[in-house]
Amino acid sequence: MRKDLNRRDFLKKTSAAAIAAMAAGAPFAGLMSSCNSKISIPATADTVILLFMAGGMAHTETFDPKKHTPFRKGMQSSEVLSTFPSVPTVLDGIHFSEGLESIGKIMDKGTLIRSYVAADLGHILHTRHQYHWHTCYEPPQSVVVPHLGSWIAKELGPLNPVIPPFINIGQRFTVGEGEELKAFHSAGFLGSEFGPFLIPDPTSGLESVRPPVGMSTKRFESRNQLYENLIKESAMGEFGSDYQKESLKRSMEQAYMLLNSPEAKAFDLTQEPKESYDRYNTGRFGLGCLLAKRLVDQGARFISVTTEYEPFFGWDTHDNGHTRLKDMKKMIDAPIAQLIKDLDESGRLERTMVIVASEFSRDMLTEGRPDLKVLDQVEVPEIIEDMKNYGMHRHFTDGCSVLMFGGGIKRGHVFGKTADERPCKTIENPIKINDLHQTVYHALGIAPDTNYIIEQRPFYTTPDGHGKVEMRLLKG
Numbered sequence: 001m002r003k004d005l006n007r008r009d010f011l012k013k014t015s016a017a018a019i020a021a022m023a024a025g026a027p028f029a030g031l032m033s034s035c036n037s038k039i040s041i042p043a044t045a046d047t048v049i050l051l052f053m054a055g056g057m058a059h060t061e062t063f064d065p066k067k068h069t070p071f072r073k074g075m076q077s078s079e080v081l082s083t084f085p086s087v088p089t090v091l092d093g094i095h096f097s098e099g100l101e102s103i104g105k106i107m108d109k110g111t112l113i114r115s116y117v118a119a120d121l122g123h124i125l126h127t128r129h130q131y132h133w134h135t136c137y138e139p140p141q142s143v144v145v146p147h148l149g150s151w152i153a154k155e156l157g158p159l160n161p162v163i164p165p166f167i168n169i170g171q172r173f174t175v176g177e178g179e180e181l182k183a184f185h186s187a188g189f190l191g192s193e194f195g196p197f198l199i200p201d202p203t204s205g206l207e208s209v210r211p212p213v214g215m216s217t218k219r220f221e222s223r224n225q226l227y228e229n230l231i232k233e234s235a236m237g238e239f240g241s242d243y244q245k246e247s248l249k250r251s252m253e254q255a256y257m258l259l260n261s262p263e264a265k266a267f268d269l270t271q272e273p274k275e276s277y278d279r280y281n282t283g284r285f286g287l288g289c290l291l292a293k294r295l296v297d298q299g300a301r302f303i304s305v306t307t308e309y310e311p312f313f314g315w316d317t318h319d320n321g322h323t324r325l326k327d328m329k330k331m332i333d334a335p336i337a338q339l340i341k342d343l344d345e346s347g348r349l350e351r352t353m354v355i356v357a358s359e360f361s362r363d364m365l366t367e368g369r370p371d372l373k374v375l376d377q378v379e380v381p382e383i384i385e386d387m388k389n390y391g392m393h394r395h396f397t398d399g400c401s402v403l404m405f406g407g408g409i410k411r412g413h414v415f416g417k418t419a420d421e422r423p424c425k426t427i428e429n430p431i432k433i434n435d436l437h438q439t440v441y442h443a444l445g446i447a448p449d450t451n452y453i454i455e456q457r458p459f460y461t462t463p464d465g466h467g468k469v470e471m472r473l474l475k476g
Contacts (some may be wrong), residue, residue, distance in 0.1 A: 043445030044408025044474070045353040046159060048152060049292050051336060052133075052306040053328075054171070055126060055315030057358035058392035060424055061325050063401035064114045065097040067420070071322070071390045077364045077380050081422060083322040083391055091412055099329030102337035103403070108412045109340055109349065110405030111473055115416020115426040118360040118397035119433065120372055126309060126316065127180035129359040129397075134184045136437045136462050143454055144188035148437060149302035151461050153194040154187070155446045160299025162261045164197035167295060169288040170306040172200045177311065189454050196304070202287040205267035209258050266298040267291070279338050284308070286335035293342055296352055307331065315358060318378045321391015340405050353407030353443055361400040362392030363423065369398035370423040398425035402436070408443045408474050415473060431470055438467030443474065 060066045066081035086095035089104030094112065096104045119132050128139055135145040146154070153165035166187075173182055187195035199208050258264055265271055269287060272294070280290035288305035295303055307314050307328070317324050336356060343349035368374040378393050399418040417428035438448060441461055449465055451458040461467070 039447040039449060041442060041445045041447060043443065044351070045406070045443040046156075046351045047296055047300065047348075047353070048149070048302045048407070048440065048444070049296065049339070049352060049354045050149070050302070050304040051289070051332075051339075051354065051356045052304060053315050053332070053356065053358035054130065054306050054309035055313070055358070056317070056360050056362050056395055057315045057328075057401070058317070058321070058325070058362035058396075059114070059399055059401040059418065060097075060361075060363075061321070061392055062097050062100060062329075063112060063403065064399070064418055064424075065095055066424055071384075071387060073385050075384050077382055077384055077389070078422070080364050080384075080390065081424065084325070091414065094414060097329075099326060100333050102333045106337050106340045106405075107403075109344055110354070110403055111410050111413040111415055113402040113404065113415045113431060113473070114399070114418055115429050115431055116357070116400040116402045116436070117426050117430045117432050118400060120369070120397065123375055124360075124368065124377065124395045124397075125180075126311070126359060127177045127183070130181070130309065131184040133357070133359050133433055136433055136467070138463075139183065143459070144186050145184070146188040146190045146194070147184055147186060147196065148440070149196060149304060150187035150190050150194045151441070151450075152302045152444060152446070154190045155450060156301060156444060158299065159301050160263065162258050162263045163266075163295065163299050164258065165301035166194060166196050166304075167199065167300055167302070168196035168304045168306075169199045169202055169205075169291055170284055170308050171198075172308065175308075175310040177309070181309065189452065189459070199267070199291070202284060202291040203269060205269060205291055206264070209264045209267050263298050266294045269294075280335045282331045282333075282335055285331050289335040289339045293339055296343070296348055297346075317362065317391055318393055319388045319391075321362070321393055323387065323391070325391065343406065349406040351407060353409060353440065354403075354405040355440070356403035358400065361396040363394050363396035364392060365394065366396055366398075366423055367394045369396070370425055396423075398423065404473065410473060410475055413473070415470075429472075434462040434467035435470050438462050439470045439473055441467075442469040 060082045061084060065084065065086040068082050068085045069075070069079050071083070082097060084098040087098050087101055087104065089096050090106070090108045094107065118129060119138060121128050121132065121138060131139045134147050136148070137145045147166070149166040158165040168185060171181060185196050197208070199205050269277065269291060272290060277290065280286045285305065285307045292303045292305050309316070312318055315328060340349065340354060343352055343354070364380055366373060367376045376394065380393050381389055384390055415429055416426060416431065418424045419427050441448070446461065448467065448469070449460070451460040451465065
């Protein structure tokens with residue numbers, strides 16, 4: 001694969017792949033290898049919640065702190081490893097960065113991975129690495145690759161036929177690199193019915209399952225029929241396979257079924273008791289965690305909640321890293337901890353896997369990884385005179401942190417290690433995305449040889465089916 005693709009090339013390739021996927025004419029029931037697999041895996045999880053820290057969460061500033069170097073004018077950039085002091089967690093000898101005390105108190109319920117290694121994709125673009133994280137495939141591909149949530153929705157089906165099996169909360173496509181983000185928010189060749197049900201704002205979740213204000217049910221049904229007619233005249237209607245057309249029709253039927261169901265109330269956060277609402281209410285991400293909890297109660301299969309990717313905002317700390325991370329920690333600390341506690345107290349954590357992850361990490365000096373540096377995208381002065389340059393600016397792919405809870409994941413466990421001195425890279429038990437995905441599939445009982453015949457070749461859940469389950473993350 002070419003390593004020098006720019007954003008325009010990426011979009012051209014993925015747009016072409018969309019048409020190719022519609023015309024692929026697959027898959028049919030006889031090609032569903034997961035139904036015919038000889039491998040039987042007892043599932044330890046039924047549901048997955050992915051909490052995605054979009055934008056590049058620095059491991060040394062969050063879940064893998066190093067030596068704290070306080071700010072002073074005239075300091076050298078090379079001195080800076082962590083801009084926050086570390087604080088103890090509930091696990092002996094394990095510290096987090098200041099501001100994550102609540103999550104630290106629930107780490108006896110999950111596993112801390114300190115050795116995730118992101119892919120080498122050449123010139124680093126957030127959306128290319130996010131594409132890789134969510135699909136397990138390096139972009140671009142000749143077909144639209146299914147999202148992790150779509151594979152799970154397809155292979156396991158809905159827990160509740162009324163609730164969409166794959167729900168995505170928090171990401172708008174009207175900000176920044178919207179088209180690039182759309183490229184991996186897709187079920188691809190698996191069909192529209194397994195694509196994400198999008199809720200950009202959790203406070204407007206009910207609006208996602210209700211007709212617009214002032215529209216009667218009869219008028220909505222009329223518009224639905226018009227929409228079906230428009231689809232017939234679209235590229236999907238003209239070039240799409242029968243499978244894709246039927247899948248799109250089923251997705252529309254599912255949406256209509258939800259519209260008229262009592263379960264639709266789960267999307268209405270005003271139904272939540274005020275005390276509970278307030279515990280989660282740190283903004284859109286916190287309320288997204290609350291909505292995820294409510295949807296798990298109603299039988300959602302896969303839920304993604306993101307801090308949202310918008311260039312130069314959130315975790316995308318090209319400047320003012322230290323200052324902005326204070327706000328990001330306030331946004332995520334309480335709701336993530338509360339979600340884990342609520343799931344545990346209700347008994348649902350046992351069968352619900354929760355993952356906290358980001359596309360890559362950050363470092364003051366290294367763009368990419370120490371042995372494979374790529375073009376710098378931000379200038380970091382050698383001498384720091386201003387607070388705006390105090391923080392983790394460049395993109396670092398050789399050491400990232402991931403948290404996992406529930407669904408068969410070990411409790412109170414730490415996996416992997418990074419160096420305490422720069423470069424703070426992985427030095428023990430590296431784990432890459434194909435193995436992480438395969439571990440998730442294994443916990444859900446999805447066989448490693450799951451594939452569909454696309455373009456006359458098997459297309460697996462992980463590239464060529466080579467992902468390996470990391471058994472050391474799972475209970476014995």
